[in-house]
Amino acid sequence: MEFLRLLVFVTAWGFMWRWVVKNRGGWNLIYSNLVGAAGGFIVGLVMLSITFSLFPSAHRAERAAPEEVVEQEAEPASDVALLPGADDFPAYVAGEPQNEPSPPESALLPNFSKRLTAAVSEKKVQDTAGKEFAALRKRIGKDPNADKSLLASVMCAPFIMNAMRFPASAVIANPSSTQSTRYKDQTYTISNTVTARNMLGDDVSYRYDCSLQQVAGKESGYADWRLLNLKLQKVKS
Structure with missing residues (x-):
C-alpha cells in the first residue's frame, strides 16, 4: 500500500509537470519547468492525501488494536481491586455474654x-x-x-x-x-x-x-x- 501511494504521488507530480511545460504558451522553458515542478508537487500531495483518506494505513490500525485491548483488560482489573478479599475484614472479638435476672417488666427470659x-x-x-x-x-x-x-x-x-x-x-x-x-x-x-x-x-x-x-x-x-x-x-x- 505504501508503494502504491508513492507511485500515485510520483505519477501525479510528473504528469502535472509535463502538462505545464507542454502547454507553457509564451513562457520560456526554464520558467515553465519551475512552475510545472511546483504545481506538480502540489497536485501530488493532494492525490496522496486522498489515498490516505480512502485507504487508512494498515500500520496505524495494527498499533491501535493493542491499545484498545489493553484498555479493555485494564477495566475489569480495577473492578476486581475494589472487591474486598477474605482477609481484608477485621477479626471478630467476642465480648462478655449478657446474663442478668429478668424482672416482670422485662420481656427477656432470666439469664x-x-x-x-x-x-x-x-x-x-x-x-x-x-x-x-x-x-x-x-x-x-x-x-x-x-x-x-x-x-x-x-x-x-x-x-x-x-x-x-x-x-x-x-x-x-x-x-x-x-x-x-x-x-x-x-x-x-x-x-x-x-x-x-x-x-x-x-x-x-x-x-x-x-x-x-x-x-x-x-x-x-x-x-x-x-x-x-x-x-x-x-x-x-
Missing part, C-alpha cells in the same frame, strides 16, 4: 444467654420461612467470599426469639433499619430493634447486637449459623 441454642441450620429456617428464604440463598449463591449480611440478619431471628419470654409477640423492626458489620470467616454482627411483650402485658423495645458465623452444616447443601454473642439493651422511651 437468656444460657438458654440460647448454639447454632441454627439454614434448612430449619427455610422450612419455616419458605420460598422467600430459598430465593435469598439462591441470589447470594455459593461464593465463599460473598457478602451474606442479609442472610445473617434473617438467621439472627431464631436466636432473638429464644431470648424472649413470649416469642410469638416479638416483632423485629423493618429490615431497612438493620445495620451490619462484617468480619473475617463469614462472621457478622447484625444490629436492629425488636419489640416484645413482658409479663405485665406491655410491649418493650430492645436494641440488639447479634453476632454469628456461618459454619459447615449437618444438612447436605445447607450451612449452620453459630451464635457468638447476643446483646439486648432496652430502648429508653
Whole structure:
C-alpha cells in the first residue's frame, strides 16, 4: 500500500509537470519547468492525501488494536481491586455474654444467654420461612467470599426469639433499619430493634447486637449459623 501511494504521488507530480511545460504558451522553458515542478508537487500531495483518506494505513490500525485491548483488560482489573478479599475484614472479638435476672417488666427470659441454642441450620429456617428464604440463598449463591449480611440478619431471628419470654409477640423492626458489620470467616454482627411483650402485658423495645458465623452444616447443601454473642439493651422511651 505504501508503494502504491508513492507511485500515485510520483505519477501525479510528473504528469502535472509535463502538462505545464507542454502547454507553457509564451513562457520560456526554464520558467515553465519551475512552475510545472511546483504545481506538480502540489497536485501530488493532494492525490496522496486522498489515498490516505480512502485507504487508512494498515500500520496505524495494527498499533491501535493493542491499545484498545489493553484498555479493555485494564477495566475489569480495577473492578476486581475494589472487591474486598477474605482477609481484608477485621477479626471478630467476642465480648462478655449478657446474663442478668429478668424482672416482670422485662420481656427477656432470666439469664437468656444460657438458654440460647448454639447454632441454627439454614434448612430449619427455610422450612419455616419458605420460598422467600430459598430465593435469598439462591441470589447470594455459593461464593465463599460473598457478602451474606442479609442472610445473617434473617438467621439472627431464631436466636432473638429464644431470648424472649413470649416469642410469638416479638416483632423485629423493618429490615431497612438493620445495620451490619462484617468480619473475617463469614462472621457478622447484625444490629436492629425488636419489640416484645413482658409479663405485665406491655410491649418493650430492645436494641440488639447479634453476632454469628456461618459454619459447615449437618444438612447436605445447607450451612449452620453459630451464635457468638447476643446483646439486648432496652430502648429508653
